[in-house]
Amino acid sequence: MADVMTKKHTHEPAITIAKRDDLVWWKAWLIRLAAILIGFLLMGFVSMMLTKVSLGEVFSMMIRGAFGRLFEGGKATMLWKFLQETAILLCLTLAVTPAFRMKFWNCGAEGQALMGGLGAMICMLELDGVTPWLHTVLAVVLGIVFGAVWGLIPALFKAWYGTNETLFTLMMNYVATQLVAYYVLIASKGLTVIRPVETGALPVLGNQKFLLNILVVAVTMVVLFFYLKYSKQGYEIAVVGESQNTARYIGINVKKVIIRTMVISGAIAGLAGVLLVAGTDHSINTHTVGGLGFTAIMVSWLGLFNPYIMAAMSALVVFLNMGAAKVADTFFLNSSYADIVAGVVILFVVGCEFFIRYSVKFRHTKKEARS
Amino acid sequence: MKKILALLLAVVMVFGLAACAGNGAGKEEDLVVGFIFLHDEQSTYDKNFIDAAKAACESTGVKMVQKTQIPESEACYDAAKELIEVEGCDIIFADSFGHESFLMKAAKEYPDVEFCHATGTQAHTATDLKNFHNAFAHIYQGRYLAGVVAGLKLKEMIDSGKITAAQAKMGYVGAFTFAEVMSGYTSFYLGAKSIVPEVKMDVRFTGSWYDEQLEKQAAQSLIDGGCVLISQHADSMGAPTACENAKVPNVSYNGSTNAACPETFLVSSRINWVPYFEYMINQVKNDAEIAIDWAGDLKNGSVALTELGKNVAAGTAEKLATVEAGLKDGTINVFDTANFTVKGEKLTTYMADVNTDADFAKDTEAIENGIFYESKHRSGPYFDIEIDGITLLDRNYGE
Numbered sequence: 001m002a003d004v005m006t007k008k009h010t011h012e013p014a015i016t017i018a019k020r021d022d023l024v025w026w027k028a029w030l031i032r033l034a035a036i037l038i039g040f041l042l043m044g045f046v047s048m049m050l051t052k053v054s055l056g057e058v059f060s061m062m063i064r065g066a067f068g069r070l071f072e073g074g075k076a077t078m079l080w081k082f083l084q085e086t087a088i089l090l091c092l093t094l095a096v097t098p099a100f101r102m103k104f105w106n107c108g109a110e111g112q113a114l115m116g117g118l119g120a121m122i123c124m125l126e127l128d129g130v131t132p133w134l135h136t137v138l139a140v141v142l143g144i145v146f147g148a149v150w151g152l153i154p155a156l157f158k159a160w161y162g163t164n165e166t167l168f169t170l171m172m173n174y175v176a177t178q179l180v181a182y183y184v185l186i187a188s189k190g191l192t193v194i195r196p197v198e199t200g201a202l203p204v205l206g207n208q209k210f211l212l213n214i215l216v217v218a219v220t221m222v223v224l225f226f227y228l229k230y231s232k233q234g235y236e237i238a239v240v241g242e243s244q245n246t247a248r249y250i251g252i253n254v255k256k257v258i259i260r261t262m263v264i265s266g267a268i269a270g271l272a273g274v275l276l277v278a279g280t281d282h283s284i285n286t287h288t289v290g291g292l293g294f295t296a297i298m299v300s301w302l303g304l305f306n307p308y309i310m311a312a313m314s315a316l317v318v319f320l321n322m323g324a325a326k327v328a329d330t331f332f333l334n335s336s337y338a339d340i341v342a343g344v345v346i347l348f349v350v351g352c353e354f355f356i357r358y359s360v361k362f363r364h365t366k367k368e369a370r371s
Numbered sequence: 372m373k374k375i376l377a378l379l380l381a382v383v384m385v386f387g388l389a390a391c392a393g394n395g396a397g398k399e400e401d402l403v404v405g406f407i408f409l410h411d412e413q414s415t416y417d418k419n420f421i422d423a424a425k426a427a428c429e430s431t432g433v434k435m436v437q438k439t440q441i442p443e444s445e446a447c448y449d450a451a452k453e454l455i456e457v458e459g460c461d462i463i464f465a466d467s468f469g470h471e472s473f474l475m476k477a478a479k480e481y482p483d484v485e486f487c488h489a490t491g492t493q494a495h496t497a498t499d500l501k502n503f504h505n506a507f508a509h510i511y512q513g514r515y516l517a518g519v520v521a522g523l524k525l526k527e528m529i530d531s532g533k534i535t536a537a538q539a540k541m542g543y544v545g546a547f548t549f550a551e552v553m554s555g556y557t558s559f560y561l562g563a564k565s566i567v568p569e570v571k572m573d574v575r576f577t578g579s580w581y582d583e584q585l586e587k588q589a590a591q592s593l594i595d596g597g598c599v600l601i602s603q604h605a606d607s608m609g610a611p612t613a614c615e616n617a618k619v620p621n622v623s624y625n626g627s628t629n630a631a632c633p634e635t636f637l638v639s640s641r642i643n644w645v646p647y648f649e650y651m652i653n654q655v656k657n658d659a660e661i662a663i664d665w666a667g668d669l670k671n672g673s674v675a676l677t678e679l680g681k682n683v684a685a686g687t688a689e690k691l692a693t694v695e696a697g698l699k700d701g702t703i704n705v706f707d708t709a710n711f712t713v714k715g716e717k718l719t720t721y722m723a724d725v726n727t728d729a730d731f732a733k734d735t736e737a738i739e740n741g742i743f744y745e746s747k748h749r750s751g752p753y754f755d756i757e758i759d760g761i762t763l764l765d766r767n768y769g770e
Contacts, residue, residue, distance in 0.1 A: 068457040081449060191469075280445050283445065325439075329438055334439075335439065335440050
């Protein structure tokens with residue numbers, strides 16, 4: 001019996017996984033870089049098999065999709081589009097982040113942004129005889145308020161009744177989509193498209209319609225970074241996220257923090273909707289946000305809840321989407337291809353976090369003498 | 372510091388990839404045509420355009436560039452801009468109704484590029500935009516021919532004693548109660564009526580261009596309501612599948628469903644876009660003007676029928692050939708007011724809403740010499756009359 005016990009003790013599992021906190025930051029980034037490179041290579045080889053062209057051509061197509069012919073001395077048309085898409089995705093990512101830091105799983109950025117856009121659209125279409133600058137200000141304010149209210153509703157229920165915020169915010173997306181669909185039908189008199197209107201639209205800076213959006217989001221990014229990191233409210237969010245009991249013990253009003261943070265979350269998402277509707281589209285439909293509100297959830301995680309890293313991750317995701325769409329269009333692949341490409345790379349990025357947080361050790365394969 | 376370095380690293384990763392890729396641009400042809408599609412080949416509607424674009428660019432020897440999944444929003448304008456500035460396109464074509472306003476915006480900005488748009492309605496009134504064009508087809512001719520196939524099938528069923536003439540009722544699954552759909556089902560009905568004068572038809576609307584479940588349910592409820600033959604104007608396999616399951620003959624749209632529904636498939640009509648694409652490309656090649664509003668027909672091959680199913684009535688092909696010849700030489704007119712009544716009376720005048728405006732004003736007399744001329748005053752359909760013999764079981768304007 002004792003013999004058996006000792007034998008068992010000598011048995012070591014083939015792989016040991018241990019949590020580690022000691023990884024140097026640059027090593028962590030090296031792992032992430034390697035993961036992205038491997039992801040890109042694998043995606044490139046899959047594309048090669050599908051398109052029957054060289055790896056270089058696949059990548060050059062992707063670059064053409066995201067940046068146009070910028071590197072061949074062409075116009076910056078696509079670069080602006082790339083920055084705009086990145087800015088909007090980043091804005092939605094910034095929107096969900098304060099809530100996420102509080103461990104409030106806001107899956108409703110899509111709906112909050114749609115409501116923001118709807119608020120701006122209603123103001124642009126229905127208001128009459130207002131001074132142009134005031135019209136624009138009202139459109140922006142109404143949009144942000146709509147977004148904030150769409151964030152406030154699930155927060156109130158969470159704070160008062162402890163309802164599940166994930167389900168609640170998800171459901172609110174559908175309500176927002178239907179409201180927009182309903183408004184489109186009324187405003188377009190039964191046609192399915194609202195013709196673009198200029199009244200109440202945001203001004204165009206320097207003849208470049210995306211510039212204002214990009215600047216607004218850049219400012220929002222910096223402000224949010226300081227808000228989360230250095231303000232008292234940002235600290236309260238972090239404490240509530242770590243432990244609600246601790247927060248209560250040190251005198252933080254948890255309900256107030258939840259409600260306040262979700263209003264901010266909804267307002268920033270509403271801002272994204274305003275930028276889309278009053279800034280560029282000047283019209284609205286149920287696809288205006290186009291699912292970016294959901295992508296933002298992933299980007300927020302990928303960005304480790306840090307606004308600057310989120311900006312880089314937004315750029316990566318947008319690059320993958322635009323590049324893959326170009327490859328798909330060039331080689332007559334359908335839209336599933338773009339999903340696969342983005343999926344493969346992001347899987348590697350997410351997967352590598354495992355190797356950053358845990359160390360994996362293989363058993364030393366010493367030959368043991370068996371009796 | 373760490374954060375800034377991390378950020379730099381991330382940016383370098385994205386742009387580093389940009390730098391290492393080779394210059395893989397293909398050789399330049401002289402003419403480049405850019406296509407903007409609402410969805411991709413997974414939608415039968417867009418597939419019909421994509422296949423035609425490939426064929427036309429191949430036959431005319433020009434370069435084709437496409438952008439799929441372009442919604443009916445500012446994204447359409449952006450797509451056009453990109454196609455012109457990045458790909459150097461000389462012609463831009465968009466395939467969805469809702470693209471129109473955004474395409475017109477781009478047309479204003481690029482007067483040297485030709486813009487063509489399917490199913491649109493605004494080119495003929497936008498006289499200041501010389502480079503913006505609409506196109507559609509006299510598809511009601513195809514629907515009428517498909518209706519003739521349906522009528523012959525009904526006649527066979529009556530002659531064999533399977534149904535009585537009074538039971539000759541067809542069902543139709545439509546998307547919306549719009550002119551495009553109404554013009555379609557009315558011409559289909561009139562085709563059948565030219566063979567079986569007693570025929571009746573029930574119509575149901577789904578409120579969506581593509582909703583397989585709804586279309587299937589609508590077809591089933593029509594079958595349950597006594598319809599012995601079904602046709603549809605919606606893009607999914609819903610109605611054909613319901614018919615195959617219930618063994619009810621079906622006339623489909625936009626392409627053959629013969630492979631999936633061999634027992635019940637009769638025929639399908641569709642618009643063939645190759646003639647228009649070739650015309651559009653050749654006009655630009657020859658420095659000639661593209662028509663502001665172009666409507667293809669049976670004669671130039673824009674309106675086409677698929678192969679016949681194995682269970683069509685005997686003699687269908689022969690009858691079709693005669694009717695087709697009649698439509699081509701003008702001896703048969705689909706919307707001849709002698710062939711239908713409205714509330715028991717023959718129609719002598721009808722003001723149609725041809726020019727797009729906010730109030731949907733009826734602005735143009737469509738009946739001349741006893742014939743309602745569809746797709747004459749503009750290519751997009753405007754026949755929206757409810758005629759006797761057709762019962763609308765519901766209506767759906769999209770609310």
